[in-house]
Amino acid sequence: MRLRLSYQILVLAVANCSFALAASGPASNPEQIQQGRTLFLERGCSHCHGHDGTSGVKLAGRDDLTPDYVLSTIKEGKKSGGRVMPPWGSILSDGEIQALVAYLMSIQNAQNPP
Amino acid sequence: MANARRRIRSATFSGLVAGVVAMACTGSSAQTPAPGSEDPNNWPLFHRTANGWRYSPLDQINTGNVKHLHVAWVHQAGDITHGRQETPIVIDGVIYSTSAYNRVMAIDAVTGREIWRYQPKLDPTVNQILFTAYSRGVTVAFGKVFVATLDGRGIALDQRTGKEVWSMQLTDFRNCQGCNFTSPPVVAGSVLTFGSIGGDLNTVGKIYGVEPETGRKLWMFNTIKDDPKSWPGESGKFGGGGAWMPGTYDAESDTVYYGTANAAPDYYGKDREGDNLYTDSVVALDPKTGSLKWHRQEIEHDVWDFDSAYEVLMFKRNGKDLLVHLNKSGFVFVMDKKDGALENVWPLNDTFNFAKGIDPKTGKMIGRVDPPANKASLVCPNLQGARSWNPGAFSPKTGLWYTTPMDLCVEVTPVKEKQDPKDLLSPAFGTQGYRVAKIDGRPAGRLDARDPITGKLKWSVPFDVPSWGSVLATGGGLVFNGDPFGTVKAFDAEDGKELWSFNTGSGLRSGIVSYRANGKQYILVPSGWGSWAATLFNDTFPALANVNAASSLIAFTVD
Numbered sequence: 001m002r003l004r005l006s007y008q009i010l011v012l013a014v015a016n017c018s019f020a021l022a023a024s025g026p027a028s029n030p031e032q033i034q035q036g037r038t039l040f041l042e043r044g045c046s047h048c049h050g051h052d053g054t055s056g057v058k059l060a061g062r063d064d065l066t067p068d069y070v071l072s073t074i075k076e077g078k079k080s081g082g083r084v085m086p087p088w089g090s091i092l093s094d095g096e097i098q099a100l101v102a103y104l105m106s107i108q109n110a111q112n113p114p
Numbered sequence: 115m116a117n118a119r120r121r122i123r124s125a126t127f128s129g130l131v132a133g134v135v136a137m138a139c140t141g142s143s144a145q146t147p148a149p150g151s152e153d154p155n156n157w158p159l160f161h162r163t164a165n166g167w168r169y170s171p172l173d174q175i176n177t178g179n180v181k182h183l184h185v186a187w188v189h190q191a192g193d194i195t196h197g198r199q200e201t202p203i204v205i206d207g208v209i210y211s212t213s214a215y216n217r218v219m220a221i222d223a224v225t226g227r228e229i230w231r232y233q234p235k236l237d238p239t240v241n242q243i244l245f246t247a248y249s250r251g252v253t254v255a256f257g258k259v260f261v262a263t264l265d266g267r268g269i270a271l272d273q274r275t276g277k278e279v280w281s282m283q284l285t286d287f288r289n290c291q292g293c294n295f296t297s298p299p300v301v302a303g304s305v306l307t308f309g310s311i312g313g314d315l316n317t318v319g320k321i322y323g324v325e326p327e328t329g330r331k332l333w334m335f336n337t338i339k340d341d342p343k344s345w346p347g348e349s350g351k352f353g354g355g356g357a358w359m360p361g362t363y364d365a366e367s368d369t370v371y372y373g374t375a376n377a378a379p380d381y382y383g384k385d386r387e388g389d390n391l392y393t394d395s396v397v398a399l400d401p402k403t404g405s406l407k408w409h410r411q412e413i414e415h416d417v418w419d420f421d422s423a424y425e426v427l428m429f430k431r432n433g434k435d436l437l438v439h440l441n442k443s444g445f446v447f448v449m450d451k452k453d454g455a456l457e458n459v460w461p462l463n464d465t466f467n468f469a470k471g472i473d474p475k476t477g478k479m480i481g482r483v484d485p486p487a488n489k490a491s492l493v494c495p496n497l498q499g500a501r502s503w504n505p506g507a508f509s510p511k512t513g514l515w516y517t518t519p520m521d522l523c524v525e526v527t528p529v530k531e532k533q534d535p536k537d538l539l540s541p542a543f544g545t546q547g548y549r550v551a552k553i554d555g556r557p558a559g560r561l562d563a564r565d566p567i568t569g570k571l572k573w574s575v576p577f578d579v580p581s582w583g584s585v586l587a588t589g590g591g592l593v594f595n596g597d598p599f600g601t602v603k604a605f606d607a608e609d610g611k612e613l614w615s616f617n618t619g620s621g622l623r624s625g626i627v628s629y630r631a632n633g634k635q636y637i638l639v640p641s642g643w644g645s646w647a648a649t650l651f652n653d654t655f656p657a658l659a660n661v662n663a664a665s666s667l668i669a670f671t672v673d
Contacts, residue, residue: 041546043540046547046548047541047543050548055550056652079195081663082195082196082197082648082665083196083644084195084246086242091242091537
């Protein structure tokens, strides 16, 4: 009985850990961040957000962005006041969107973005 | 409302007559009774009269009483996406207005009450393209209201009821990176002409001639010349071009003039080493056939995003029929309307660095400086040009052209990008991002009053932040213009003194017009901040980020 309970606690702990990773973003994966950076430039995100996220509609160095928010905004688009960001959900793959999230989360409160 | 419906009538005849009579007047522009004064109560065309002047001869509101100008009514369109960028049309007491996603409204010009409303069902792809949500206006003629849509169609509505009469797909919208229309069509005799977006897209921009009664496509002019010397290899397939602002129709010569957009990719020209005709050009077309009468390319092999899309003004000066046309580079080309022969070229700004200059006799660029690939460099003027698309206005009373230049540069890094017209969200900018930069010691923006032929400056009012709003000049001696924070101002046309201002609550990116209804003159101001100016300049002018969007029409009058 105790072993099974321990096993259940362990599964729960692992599940929570995975959930925590998804919510906070894969910030520790440099390859994914680099992929996101490349996509950011190649897909024209830089046209509205600057080549390092610091101009136009600023993305770098903010305190309010969360991985879930960034992910849903990229996928679904956003209207803010009169401004429009188009939805990328049907254009980018899930992997590409995750890479963008990783990159964008890596430049929060960063002085020297990659 | 029944009275308003009865007032609705076709504008075609009055608008065309105004244009023809305006051109028949002779003499210098400052001395004789003003051409373009016909049909004074109305604003029946995009620039009011066919000569492109944006001048209202009404003088009930004037320098003496403008301080008493007050709100008569406000109309709200509802959807504030990309604000309000239109120039409304006003005919016999009815305003024909457009707002986000091609909504069209007929509004009583005295009360501001809606008479009818129309909303097309747009292709949902309009939410995924670059140039979306906004339109600069509608066209009223032949008993119809014509709409050029965000999904590349022309639509005709019954002028009295707003009911759809016909709808015709003109562009290959889904396969041309969302090439569409963001400006109204032009009545060119018995033909309606539509100019499509193209310049910042991996596409081939076109001008269309359409039959007004049925929407049938009569002809198509390709702004990308079929010439391997002009467009080597495959570069012509993604040449950009198009003509995204309304053209100018001259009834006297039965010619429609359009300014074409830039070559694509904007800043990266390595794969299109040719002159890239007919981008960055004024083209003169036969409206019946779409055939090219003549062209003048203002910027050869453009690698700075210097569209020629802006307004074409017409003047008679010393017995000559001249066109005056501002290219985004800031150089103003003065040409003979019959063949494009150059009369003069003069610069709106002196801070350009893309070349040493442009020869005023030949129109050729001197000492061009192409931004190097894969390196950051500063280009002046910036990506929106020495002035954005917001038209200026000419007053025949003062002989002055009033326009709002900006003195800003942009850092670009030209790069080769993939070119896929089906990839809707990867346009052909050809640069890795932008960074707009102010110029030390220069006001970022101005309102200039200049001779349109020589460029001689009469007066200038500096702005800390450029104006992105169009200018209105009136017979009351006034010049109206608004700023991105929402303040609309009246200036004395003679000396630029500010005589009145009002905070509309959201930025001006639209055309201010004037009309008379029931004996009263009104100044009509579309207010609502939007467009690419609302995104690209926020780091240069941080206060812009706090401007709220809106979509309002505000009518002002005096008692």
